[in-house]
Amino acid sequence: MLNNKKIQEAERKVLGLNYKDGLWDILMGLYFVVQSMVKPTNDSGAAPIVRYLPPMIYLVIGLVAFGYVKHHVIAPRIGMVKLNIKPNNQMGRIFIVVAIMVVITWVIFLFSANSGLGSYLANRPPWLMDVFFGLGIFLIFSMIAYSAQSPRFCLYGLLLGISLPASVIIRSEDQMMVAYPTMVAGAVMAMIGIVMLVRFIRDYPVSTHEA
Amino acid sequence: MNEMPVIKKERHPLADIDRIVHAPARLMVLTYLYVVEKADYTFLMNLTGLTWGNLSSHITKMEEAHYVEIEKEFVARKPHTLVKLTEQGRAAFEDYKKSMRQILGNVSD
Numbered sequence: 596m597l598n599n600k601k602i603q604e605a606e607r608k609v610l611g612l613n614y615k616d617g618l619w620d621i622l623m624g625l626y627f628v629v630q631s632m633v634k635p636t637n638d639s640g641a642a643p644i645v646r647y648l649p650p651m652i653y654l655v656i657g658l659v660a661f662g663y664v665k666h667h668v669i670a671p672r673i674g675m676v677k678l679n680i681k682p683n684n685q686m687g688r689i690f691i692v693v694a695i696m697v698v699i700t701w702v703i704f705l706f707s708a709n710s711g712l713g714s715y716l717a718n719r720p721p722w723l724m725d726v727f728f729g730l731g732i733f734l735i736f737s738m739i740a741y742s743a744q745s746p747r748f749c750l751y752g753l754l755l756g757i758s759l760p761a762s763v764i765i766r767s768e769d770q771m772m773v774a775y776p777t778m779v780a781g782a783v784m785a786m787i788g789i790v791m792l793v794r795f796i797r798d799y800p801v802s803t804h805e806a
Numbered sequence: 807m808n809e810m811p812v813i814k815k816e817r818h819p820l821a822d823i824d825r826i827v828h829a830p831a832r833l834m835v836l837t838y839l840y841v842v843e844k845a846d847y848t849f850l851m852n853l854t855g856l857t858w859g860n861l862s863s864h865i866t867k868m869e870e871a872h873y874v875e876i877e878k879e880f881v882a883r884k885p886h887t888l889v890k891l892t893e894q895g896r897a898a899f900e901d902y903k904k905s906m907r908q909i910l911g912n913v914s915d
Contacts, residue, residue, distance in 0.1 A: 606841045612852060674848025675888070679841060802848045804858045 611744040613676060616669050617791025620747070620784050622657050627755070627781025629653040672799035689742040696735050725763050729756035747787060754780035820909055826871045827902040831856055832864045836891070836899050839874065844890040865889055873898055 633649050679687075736752025739745075758776035765776070827833055834854050839845065845853075851861055868874045873895030877888040891899070 602837060602841060605837045608853060609838060609842055612849075672848075673852050674846045674850070675886075676845040676849045677843040677888075679843040799852070802851075804847065 607744040614743045616795045617788035620788025622661050624781045624785030624788055627777050631778035671801045693738050725759035729759040732756045751784050824898055824902050827898055839891040840899055844888045846888050
């Protein structure tokens with residue numbers, strides 16, 4: 596019977612096919628690797644331009660490469676789709692919930708950094724705040740996993756969520772240690788993405804028909 | 807002279823079902839078009855598992871019924887066809903959904 600559940604399944608199948616190529620995984624994974632390399636510079640109190648430039652440069656290059664591969668490698672294989680993101684459908688609702696969660700996490704982060712909350716939490720175990728943000732990241736990735744029918748996003752959420760408090764717990768004299776958990780999480784994401792891209796190219800040959 | 811009583815027979819709702827929507831392959835295509843804004847032939851083929859010819863014939867039937875509209879464009883000098891559900895198609899799909907719910911809702915387990 597054609598019911599709302601079947602329509603939701605169709606929405607999830609569309610999203611799942613759209614994210615099957617592993618490109619987002621590679622883009623995000625490499626971003627976290629770059630970010631983790633910058634973190635020791637962050638902690639050393641370097642000028643903002645030194646701290647933010649490498650991730651910004653990576654994002655610009657990464658997004659251009661992403662667009663190129665999506666257009667020339669992915670689209671001839673699975674075709675093109677324009678998603679219908681409206682507040683009254685499932686995709687729209689999930690998009691709104693994820694956006695709200697991202698905004699709330701950032702607002703709390705900024706608020707805690709500029710208010711008494713930060714100093715209050717500073718008296719608690721040092722990893723407490725990171726556990727909180729780690730949980731937020733895990734929830735955001737879980738929502739993406741559910742909407743795109745891709746359980747791997749739960750794993751990414753878990754890895755990134757754990758990497759925040761882990762960075763604080765294993766902090767040592769060696770500043771580089773701080774970045775390892777995030778670097779591992781990013782590398783795992785990028786590696787899964789590369790495997791998915793190779794499998795995708797193998798499983799979906801270029802369509803011989805006019806699209 | 808006795809007049810014959812007029813017996814009003816109610817048509818079964820299934821008799822009035824929209825046959826353009828009711829065909830399994832077309833219903834599948836319409837369900838996917840219902841949840842996206844537009845998609846091209848290759849994407850629909852990958853989603854539905856239909857062959858090129860089969861998909862093309864079903865889309866032509868739906869286009870004749872004004873349920874979908876075709877947008878042709880050129881991408882990197884290659885022809886590219888996008889399929890979009892029309893307002894009429896969306897309404898027909900929603901009516902079908904309502905009818906089926908009504909019909910199957912009345913059937914006991």
